[in-house]
Amino acid sequence: MTPRPTSEATPVRPTVLRGGRWPTRLSGAHLLVVAAGVLAVLANLAVLRSVDDRVPVVVAREDLEAGTTVGPGLFTTALVDAPPEILAGLVPGSELETLTGGILARPVAASEVLRRSDLVAAAAPGGLLAMSIPVDPARAVGGQLVVGDRVDVVRVVDGVATFVATDLEVLAVADPDRGALGAQRGFFVVVAVDRAEALALAETIAGSGFEVVSSTGAEGPG
Numbered sequence: 279m280t281p282r283p284t285s286e287a288t289p290v291r292p293t294v295l296r297g298g299r300w301p302t303r304l305s306g307a308h309l310l311v312v313a314a315g316v317l318a319v320l321a322n323l324a325v326l327r328s329v330d331d332r333v334p335v336v337v338a339r340e341d342l343e344a345g346t347t348v349g350p351g352l353f354t355t356a357l358v359d360a361p362p363e364i365l366a367g368l369v370p371g372s373e374l375e376t377l378t379g380g381i382l383a384r385p386v387a388a389s390e391v392l393r394r395s396d397l398v399a400a401a402a403p404g405g406l407l408a409m410s411i412p413v414d415p416a417r418a419v420g421g422q423l424v425v426g427d428r429v430d431v432v433r434v435v436d437g438v439a440t441f442v443a444t445d446l447e448v449l450a451v452a453d454p455d456r457g458a459l460g461a462q463r464g465f466f467v468v469v470a471v472d473r474a475e476a477l478a479l480a481e482t483i484a485g486s487g488f489e490v491v492s493s494t495g496a497e498g499p500g
Contacts, residue, residue, distance in 0.1 A: 332357035334371030336392040341385070347405060348380040353392060367393050379403070402470035408449055409476050411483060411490060412466045418490040421465055423451050428494045429469065431479060434487040442482045443475040445493060 334355040342352060355371035369377070369392045380397040401408040411431065415421030423429065427448040432439050450468035467490055471479060482488050 332359045333365060335365070336369040336371060336374050336377070338386045338388055338390050338392065340388045342382055344382055344384050346382045347400065348377045348382065348397070350378065353377065356389075356391075358391065367395070369394055369397070402449060403447070404470070406470040406472055407476050408468055409471050409479060410466045410468050411479065412464050413488070413490050415465045417488070418465065418467055419492045421451075423448055423467055423490070423492065425450060427492055428496075429467065430491045430493045431482060432489045432491055433482045433485070434489075435485075442478045442488065443471060446471060446475070 335358050336353050337356045339352060339354050346352070353374060355374055358365075358368075360368075377392075377397065379400050381400055383396055383398050386392060386396060411418075418429075425448055429446050429448060430444045431442045431446070433442045446469040448467055449470055452464075452466045
C-alpha cells in the first residue's frame, strides 16, 4: 500500500479576465503612459505652431541716439509673435535693407523693435540740408529745371558777379504757373546744401540780384 502524502498541492488556476481587460492596476499605469504621450505631442505641436506664427521684424543691435542716421550694421532682425494690429506698426524684416539714410526720431535701445514712427526721412542725401530758393523763373533757366539737375547760384553786387554756391543738387521744383488749388504762386527751387552754403544763400536771397544757373554736366567754375 502506497502511503498518501500528508498534504496535496492545490492546483493554481490562471485568473480569467472578463471581457479581455487588463487588471485594474495595470490599466491605470498604461493610461498614465498614454496620457503623458498625448500631452507631449500636444506640447510639441503648440511650440511648433507658436514658432510658425512668429514673423521677422527689425531690431536695434545697440543703443542708438535720436537723430542717428540709419546705416549698415545698426539693425538686424528678430522673430516676434504679436497681434496683427501691433505688427502693423513695426518695421518688417523684409525692409531692413531699405532703411539706410533714414533718421531716428527717438532713442532706440539695443534689441528694441523698430516702429515705423521711429523713422523720418532725411532732408537731403548725404546728411545735407534742404533749402528753398525763391526766384523768378526768368532767372532760373526759364523755369525748366527738374529734380536731379545740378545748379550754381551767382550773386551780382555792384555789377560784380561771384559764385555763392556751386554744384547743388535740385531736390524739387515748384510749378511756375499755379499751386495745388489753382492759385498763382511764386517759383522756387529746393536744393541740397551744407550749413555754410545755407548761410551764404540766405544772405543772397535777402539781398537782390542773383541767378540760378544750370550746371548739370558742366565743369566747375574757373
